[in-house]
Amino acid sequence: MMKISLSRIAAAAAASSAVALTAALTLAGPASASTGYQFRTLNNDRDLTFNQLLGINNSGVIAGYFGSGAQGHPNKGYELFPGYGQGNYANENFPGSKQTQVTGLNDNGVTVGFWSTQNTKSMTNNNFGFYATGGRFYTVNFPTGDNASPQVDQLLGVNDHDIAVGFYTNGQGSNRGYTYNIRTHQFTRVLPPGFTNSSSLQSPSLTAAAINNYGDVAGFYAKSSSVTDAFLLRGGKFITLAVPGASMTQAFGVNDHDEVVGAYTTGSGNNAATHGFTWTQQGGFHTVDDPHGIGTTTINGVNNAGDLVGFYTDSKGNTDGMLATP
Numbered sequence: 001m002m003k004i005s006l007s008r009i010a011a012a013a014a015a016s017s018a019v020a021l022t023a024a025l026t027l028a029g030p031a032s033a034s035t036g037y038q039f040r041t042l043n044n045d046r047d048l049t050f051n052q053l054l055g056i057n058n059s060g061v062i063a064g065y066f067g068s069g070a071q072g073h074p075n076k077g078y079e080l081f082p083g084y085g086q087g088n089y090a091n092e093n094f095p096g097s098k099q100t101q102v103t104g105l106n107d108n109g110v111t112v113g114f115w116s117t118q119n120t121k122s123m124t125n126n127n128f129g130f131y132a133t134g135g136r137f138y139t140v141n142f143p144t145g146d147n148a149s150p151q152v153d154q155l156l157g158v159n160d161h162d163i164a165v166g167f168y169t170n171g172q173g174s175n176r177g178y179t180y181n182i183r184t185h186q187f188t189r190v191l192p193p194g195f196t197n198s199s200s201l202q203s204p205s206l207t208a209a210a211i212n213n214y215g216d217v218a219g220f221y222a223k224s225s226s227v228t229d230a231f232l233l234r235g236g237k238f239i240t241l242a243v244p245g246a247s248m249t250q251a252f253g254v255n256d257h258d259e260v261v262g263a264y265t266t267g268s269g270n271n272a273a274t275h276g277f278t279w280t281q282q283g284g285f286h287t288v289d290d291p292h293g294i295g296t297t298t299i300n301g302v303n304n305a306g307d308l309v310g311f312y313t314d315s316k317g318n319t320d321g322m323l324a325t326p
Contacts, residue, residue: 037308037324039290044078044321045086051321053080053309055104055157055253055301062309063102063111063301064321071121077102077113084323094130094137104157104164104210104301109133110182112155112164126150129166131158131182142168142178142187155180157210157253165190165208165217177208177219192221192231193238206231209262210253210301218254220262230279232260243277243285251279252310253301261288261299261308274298276310290322297322 043051047066050073055063062080069075077100081088093100094115103113110133118125128151129140141153152169162182167175177190195203206221217233223240230241230251243249243264251262260279267273276288276299289297293312301309308324 036326037288038326039292040084040323040325041290041292042080042084042321042323044080044089046076047073048318050319052311052319053300053321053323054102056303056307056309056323057105057107058303058305059107060303060307061105062323063105063113064309065101067099068319069099069119069123069125071119071123074119075099075101075116079105079111092132094128094132094139099125103155106158106160106162108160108162110158110162112158112166114154114166115139118150124150127152127154129153129155129164129180131155131164133182140164140166140180142176142180144168144170144176146171148173156208158182159211159213159215161213161215163211163215165211165219167207167219174203174205174222175207177206177217177221179208179211179217190217190219190233209251212254212256212258214256216254216258218251218260218262220248220250230260230262232258234258241279241285249277252299255302255304255306257304259302259306261302261310263298263310276308278302278308288324290320290324293320293322299324 044066050068051066053062053064060082065075065077067073067075077092079090092102097115098119099116101113102111105111112131114127114129116125148169155164155166158164164180167177179188190208192204204222207219208217209219211217220230223229228248230249232239246264248265251260253261263274263276265274273295276297278286290312296313299308299310306326310322314320
């Protein structure tokens, strides 16, 4: 990952505020294996070595990109429409960019993601968030005087009310999650429990990755120096989601039923494994691994029908896009 009309810098005119989270609840439970999905590998023929599918809307349109981001192998964004053949890919890249990832989309034709002017050997590239609608692209960057160098700002999801979520990285290297209202250009910080805007400089690193139509936000944060946990912010309550025994649990998607999806990591070094998961309040965690990528699967998006998108690493070392339908 990278770590027209003229674009419009919305951040300059936007106000910034913060949400104080009122309650915290930690939910953990063993992750049981999930069955009943039909898996399909979906790769753009323009690059069969690296594809990631990152979001899916209720019409089955998928957001994604190809290209690893290595020098000379840039990220190139696309939308993939139902039918899912090679003729159903539509390239989507920020005008003038060297790299683009399309990370999320809603049911009304709005896509979000991030773009870069760089494709360096170190893969330490600048990132700028964007949204696109009606063929027009707009840059979105959180208004702060404390950016990382190079700048990192990404939009990762958007709901049907045109509320997007994402993060920027500050000068100390910590991620700061936020929501962005495309209609009003209003930014709102997403903070872990116990932190307010005035103390946010000391707050844990947090990424807001997805938002549903009820405004529930999913993502992940640094619970400690060695543990990363997922979260669901629902109705003002911050719910921590952690797979027992995992060193890292990250949420990347959430639908209107508060089904949360993501990935968790077990083991370390050569024994490390990454498994996709789904979580609901009633059913808890369920592991979802593509049969061609057991232990290398990440689930990035979910729609209201429970269709999942993500990616896995195959036996040849390629990264393959994945669609799983219940």
